[in-house]
Amino acid sequence: MQIHWPLVVSTACQRVGLGLFICAFVMGSPVPLAVVAWVTLGLLAVGGIASIFHLQRPQRFFNAFSNFKSHLTQEAFITPFLGLALLACGLNGVLYDLGDATFVVGLVAAVLAAAFLVCTGLAYQMGSRPAWNTPFVLALFLLTALEAGTIGVVVLWLVAGGLVPVACVAVALAATVVCALCQAAYVRRMRSVGYGVNVNATEPPYRSVFIMWVVMGVALPLVALGLMFAMPAAALVLAALAWLSCAGGIAAWTVLFFKGAHKVKLFPMYPVDLNLDM
Amino acid sequence: MDSTSQKHYGMVIDLDKCTGCQACAVACKMENDVDLGVFWERVYRMGPIGQFPDQLEMFYFPNQCMHCESPSCISVCPTKATYQTDDGIVLVDANLCFGCQYCIWACPYEARTLNPNTKTVEKCILCVHRLEQGEQPMCAYTCTTGCRVAGDMNDPDSEISRILAANADRVFRVHPEFGNQPSVVYLLPRKGAETLCKSIGRS
Amino acid sequence: MDSVIPLPDGGKIVKTNCFECHAKCGVLCEVDKDGELVSVKGNPEDPRSEGRMCGKGLSATRILYDPDRLRWPLRRVGERGEGKWERITWDEALDWLQERVEALTEEYGAETIAYGQGTGRGTNQWTGRAGNAGGRVHHSLSPGNICLVPMMVQAFLQYGMFPTFDGCDFDNADCIVFWGANSVWTEPTYTSGQVGRSRDRGAKLIVIDPFFEHPLAAKADHFVGLRPGSDPYLAMAWLNVIMNEDLYDHEFTQKFTNAPMLLIEGANVPLNGALVEEGGNPQSMLVFDKASGQFVDIHTPGIDEDMNYHGLVQLADGSQAPVTTVWSALKQRVDEWTPEHASEMCWVPAEVIRQSARTYATAPAATINVFQGIEEQTNCKDTLQLVNILIAICGNLEKKGGNLSMPFWNQMGPLTGAEPETQKELRIVNDKASGSVYGISNPTAVFEAMRTGKPYPVRGYIMVQGNPLSWSENTALVKESLLCLDLLVCMDYYMSPTCELADLVLPSTHWTERDYLADEVCSEWVFGQQKAVEPLYERKSDVWFWREFGHRLNPEWWPWETDEELFDWQLEQTHAGVTWEELKGKWIHHVPQMPSRDYREHGFPTPSGRAELYAVVELIMGADPLPAANEPKESVFSTPEIAAEYPLTGITGRRYPIYYHSAYRGIPHLREIVPEPQVIFHRSIAEKLGIDYAEWVWIESPTGRITMKARPTDGLDPRVCVIPHGWWQGCAKLGLPGYPDGMSNANTLTSDRVYNDEFLTPGLRSTLCRIVKKKGGE
Numbered sequence A: 001m002q003i004h005w006p007l008v009v010s011t012a013c014q015r016v017g018l019g020l021f022i023c024a025f026v027m028g029s030p031v032p033l034a035v036v037a038w039v040t041l042g043l044l045a046v047g048g049i050a051s052i053f054h055l056q057r058p059q060r061f062f063n064a065f066s067n068f069k070s071h072l073t074q075e076a077f078i079t080p081f082l083g084l085a086l087l088a089c090g091l092n093g094v095l096y097d098l099g100d101a102t103f104v105v106g107l108v109a110a111v112l113a114a115a116f117l118v119c120t121g122l123a124y125q126m127g128s129r130p131a132w133n134t135p136f137v138l139a140l141f142l143l144t145a146l147e148a149g150t151i152g153v154v155v156l157w158l159v160a161g162g163l164v165p166v167a168c169v170a171v172a173l174a175a176t177v178v179c180a181l182c183q184a185a186y187v188r189r190m191r192s193v194g195y196g197v198n199v200n201a202t203e204p205p206y207r208s209v210f211i212m213w214v215v216m217g218v219a220l221p222l223v224a225l226g227l228m229f230a231m232p233a234a235a236l237v238l239a240a241l242a243w244l245s246c247a248g249g250i251a252a253w254t255v256l257f258f259k260g261a262h263k264v265k266l267f268p269m270y271p272v273d274l275n276l277d278m
Numbered sequence B: 001m002d003s004t005s006q007k008h009y010g011m012v013i014d015l016d017k018c019t020g021c022q023a024c025a026v027a028c029k030m031e032n033d034v035d036l037g038v039f040w041e042r043v044y045r046m047g048p049i050g051q052f053p054d055q056l057e058m059f060y061f062p063n064q065c066m067h068c069e070s071p072s073c074i075s076v077c078p079t080k081a082t083y084q085t086d087d088g089i090v091l092v093d094a095n096l097c098f099g100c101q102y103c104i105w106a107c108p109y110e111a112r113t114l115n116p117n118t119k120t121v122e123k124c125i126l127c128v129h130r131l132e133q134g135e136q137p138m139c140a141y142t143c144t145t146g147c148r149v150a151g152d153m154n155d156p157d158s159e160i161s162r163i164l165a166a167n168a169d170r171v172f173r174v175h176p177e178f179g180n181q182p183s184v185v186y187l188l189p190r191k192g193a194e195t196l197c198k199s200i201g202r203s
Numbered sequence C: 001m002d003s004v005i006p007l008p009d010g011g012k013i014v015k016t017n018c019f020e021c022h023a024k025c026g027v028l029c030e031v032d033k034d035g036e037l038v039s040v041k042g043n044p045e046d047p048r049s050e051g052r053m054c055g056k057g058l059s060a061t062r063i064l065y066d067p068d069r070l071r072w073p074l075r076r077v078g079e080r081g082e083g084k085w086e087r088i089t090w091d092e093a094l095d096w097l098q099e100r101v102e103a104l105t106e107e108y109g110a111e112t113i114a115y116g117q118g119t120g121r122g123t124n125q126w127t128g129r130a131g132n133a134g135g136r137v138h139h140s141l142s143p144g145n146i147c148l149v150p151m152m153v154q155a156f157l158q159y160g161m162f163p164t165f166d167g168c169d170f171d172n173a174d175c176i177v178f179w180g181a182n183s184v185w186t187e188p189t190y191t192s193g194q195v196g197r198s199r200d201r202g203a204k205l206i207v208i209d210p211f212f213e214h215p216l217a218a219k220a221d222h223f224v225g226l227r228p229g230s231d232p233y234l235a236m237a238w239l240n241v242i243m244n245e246d247l248y249d250h251e252f253t254q255k256f257t258n259a260p261m262l263l264i265e266g267a268n269v270p271l272n273g274a275l276v277e278e279g280g281n282p283q284s285m286l287v288f289d290k291a292s293g294q295f296v297d298i299h300t301p302g303i304d305e306d307m308n309y310h311g312l313v314q315l316a317d318g319s320q321a322p323v324t325t326v327w328s329a330l331k332q333r334v335d336e337w338t339p340e341h342a343s344e345m346c347w348v349p350a351e352v353i354r355q356s357a358r359t360y361a362t363a364p365a366a367t368i369n370v371f372q373g374i375e376e377q378t379n380c381k382d383t384l385q386l387v388n389i390l391i392a393i394c395g396n397l398e399k400k401g402g403n404l405s406m407p408f409w410n411q412m413g414p415l416t417g418a419e420p421e422t423q424k425e426l427r428i429v430n431d432k433a434s435g436s437v438y439g440i441s442n443p444t445a446v447f448e449a450m451r452t453g454k455p456y457p458v459r460g461y462i463m464v465q466g467n468p469l470s471w472s473e474n475t476a477l478v479k480e481s482l483l484c485l486d487l488l489v490c491m492d493y494y495m496s497p498t499c500e501l502a503d504l505v506l507p508s509t510h511w512t513e514r515d516y517l518a519d520e521v522c523s524e525w526v527f528g529q530q531k532a533v534e535p536l537y538e539r540k541s542d543v544w545f546w547r548e549f550g551h552r553l554n555p556e557w558w559p560w561e562t563d564e565e566l567f568d569w570q571l572e573q574t575h576a577g578v579t580w581e582e583l584k585g586k587w588i589h590h591v592p593q594m595p596s597r598d599y600r601e602h603g604f605p606t607p608s609g610r611a612e613l614y615a616v617v618e619l620i621m622g623a624d625p626l627p628a629a630n631e632p633k634e635s636v637f638s639t640p641e642i643a644a645e646y647p648l649t650g651i652t653g654r655r656y657p658i659y660y661h662s663a664y665r666g667i668p669h670l671r672e673i674v675p676e677p678q679v680i681f682h683r684s685i686a687e688k689l690g691i692d693y694a695e696w697v698w699i700e701s702p703t704g705r706i707t708m709k710a711r712p713t714d715g716l717d718p719r720v721c722v723i724p725h726g727w728w729q730g731c732a733k734l735g736l737p738g739y740p741d742g743m744s745n746a747n748t749l750t751s752d753r754v755y756n757d758e759f760l761t762p763g764l765r766s767t768l769c770r771i772v773k774k775k776g777g778e
Ligand SMILES: Nc1nc2c(c(=O)[nH]1)N[C@H]1C(S)=C(S)[C@@H](COP(=O)(O)OP(=O)(O)OC[C@H]3O[C@@H](n4cnc5c(=O)[nH]c(N)nc54)[C@H](O)[C@@H]3O)O[C@H]1N2
Pocket: C117, C118, C119, C120, C121, C143, C146, C147, C372, C376, C464, C465, C466, C467, C468, C470, C471, C472, C491, C492, C493, C494, C496, C508, C509, C510, C511, C542, C652, C653, C654, C660, C661, C662, C663, C725, C726, C746, C747, C750, C764
């Protein structure tokens, strides 16, 4: 199908941002969670603007809250609460001090963030697109967020000026590997989704984004994270590189995700498609 | 409302008769003033495919909204712009739609287009304005082969029900496995679609 | 008036007929209170179309209000073809035209002006009348030699009526044959519904067509995918099967065809009364009556004709002559063409020929629909005659479910008026073909006379609704010819490529804007085709033009002051039994049947009174009275030296259901459906030449070269390709270009070298050509 760039941008931003917040919250953040919340809010804002631009009539944005069965309405519905929770986190220590409630607010934000990602993932899980007609889609929305999030936490440690706990880098490495494996499995599955819309991602016209994904989403982050052990002096640069590359990898992956999601052929039993020639 | 008296509008299209003349496609444009670049009704062709002259298949396939009983377009639509009438017709309220296009992706039947002028999504309305007057949709009214008939599938005496009953062996719904339960029902070609027939276990 | 139904809001519904094609479907035009056409839909009261309409007809509002339509008379001010015009009034236009015609007639004689039109659009009779009224010769510079005349005249010669067009009784047939005809696209509304109903009843379907994309090919019980132009072999082989397997209708053949008529062997002429008996009737045609053991006139009732008589006959002059029957003479020709032998020439497996012939011949009632696939061939006379013979001997003539006579077609004569006395001597034909059966000039020879002044100068060409730069073979030559004229007048909807070359361009009303009679191809009805809206701008109807113009030049031939008077006269001549006013009020009117419907009573209106396998009139006209398996004059078999360079047999001019020849590419919602010209050829050629789908390619023939987009298909023999015609117009609204100078015009390719001898028909459907991949930059 055609690539919807605003959605590539928005879903990538959302995953990177929300993944960071969730991981920082769960794994413990070396910088105040308020700072993380602002980063996430920033990324969400960019993503939100991009997704509004995807709408052909953005001024009707508020119609989005109408159908609670629709994952998009669900997503839209979560958005303000998520925003508020993140804002509450972000203002913590600036306008007020939540004290013990910090954890609760952080938890709420993290849960909403996860719920948001789940809704987005489910929105793309569609029967009419065999490539998307799989729980892989949801799993991958969550795993890509996890990958970006764990690498992001590594960056946070370095930005905070401390030493990164090895376990933290190991988790990031592990998340990247698991995510890459899952993505690879998805790519493999695309080759045999049936309905006449099998896609071999290593061949044109998918090849270039496939390579971009492998390089940016898998190779570079793994290498950069690995090199951190060898070149501790360059750790921050390497971690930042891994994080940005991973974000780019998610975007590349999403492009491939759109490109490979063909609509079922109406008559897949034929080797050719319907045509409009006269 | 009593379910037996409830209407369920649908259409039957006999692929054995359709000649791909495109009258339906033009009629739809004229009747509903459908914009250029937007298609509520398109007539596709499968084939010809095979070996000339006697190992060939070919048939035409008029395509429009199937007015599914369980439409995937409705469940994804965040604005409720897409809705279903009590009579089973699936419609889009152009005043609500904001053009997110999820319905286009979710519909398995290529039925929807984004109108670049109105920036909302459009599709066949089963000429609900005509059905309400007891008239056939314009595409069916004008069809040069008479291969398409719309009507109340819940009424066993309606023409559509009679055609479906008389051709039960050829009744064919596209991709039933999606569970959309299309109300546009096709009759298989008697000849020229052997691969299709075989793949769905009909001869 | 029943035919105009007022609407509560001040608007109205007008019952009239679509005139976008020959079918002339009954329609309901909705007009609002301001007189604007709002919508058009089919009228279910039309017994033929039953409310159906096709895409062209449904587009009436868009065609009527298309801003590109011509609005007022335009006179050339710049050089010919330069595109500079001045707007003038109709009075000025007609004054000027009258003066020009008179001046040219003065200088060169009336034969210097050719009259013509395009396909039939309700004006065949008036164009003919204009030509005949000129008084010297009617060149008839129209595609009649290509379209309808061969079919119609051949049927008239053999049957005295015309049953293979609107006479196909699809609704009651048990077997339906589309032979070089795609009527479900080209006369869709009164074909498709009926065919579908019959197939539901179990009627068999046979499609004889080189192209598997014929919309019924895949559905057919027999798809006979023959080589273009090889139809006579196939027909011969069908006859071979039917005659030898004894599948013909014995009673009909013996009693109602001239199969038993006696011929003098060798001379191949009928044995007449004067030959066998001193003082006998030279007009009589003899048969051998088994009951009396005598030679009797074929008209004699109650005889037992011997179809296989063979013997030596004592002639009145004392000599002896070997005598045989038409049946035996025919059989002799047919016997050569076993399915196996024919198969070599027509590329159809012998078994398919056999099976399809049996299906046709054994059906209780079967109808054959023929059209352009066999007409646009240099051997059209043979194929048509053979098909007519098949229909007759299988007893399908004037039979319910078979081929029926329809009343309109025998009425042209009185309307066109008698042909000029000098017609035969002045019509222009040359050694390319004699046109023995069709008594007009060969268009290509008239074009030549424009260029060369030989055999005499043709300096003027006045036409309505025709685009010779689209319809005629060898477009480049036609253009060159038109550029030589002193006077070119075109009446059209649009500024067509032909109009662009004219001196005077006249704006025609659309059918929704004009009063007409609809009768041709209306089977047994005549319709009052009244206008739905008042003519816009200064548009006038073609009928109005011929009448006004005719009246100025020759009021004796054109006495009518109004269109209504002319319509009344037309209805009177055709014995319709209504006046225009009455007809307009009731919209539809049933016209009397042809006498041959009751052939047991009245016989057939032919010299023998029977359906003629041997066409007596063709003998008189100097044509072969029996059919032969003639090869197209240019083909892979008859001109192998051309075929060596141009190996593909090209079918030019396959129709689109949404366009009419060269018209309506500018209507955006139609152009959306077929945006670009595509040449269709077998996938293997694309593979061989490295051509991709939708790549622009050259199509080359000995006559010229054009470009279209490649569309490889599985549905053709690899030796055949299909090249649609009519591409010139752009569509600004969709940003789609036009195709100037015949660059995508199929007739840029077609040959003006060879013609059918009898009907002057060019071989458009078997044009030798080749596909060439474009080089970078081309
Ligand atoms: N190669 C090839 N050549 C062919 C054919 C083919 O199959 N192959 N087909 C042949 C046949 S069968 C035919 S009949 C001819 C057709 O030849 P034409 O009749 O000349 O073809 P068109 O392009 O339809 O019509 C010419 C013009 O008539 C205008 N027109 C339409 N309706 C009206 C009207 O009511 N009044 C006036 N004044 N103008 C009107 C249109 O705008 C158009 O410009 O072409 C023949 N030429």
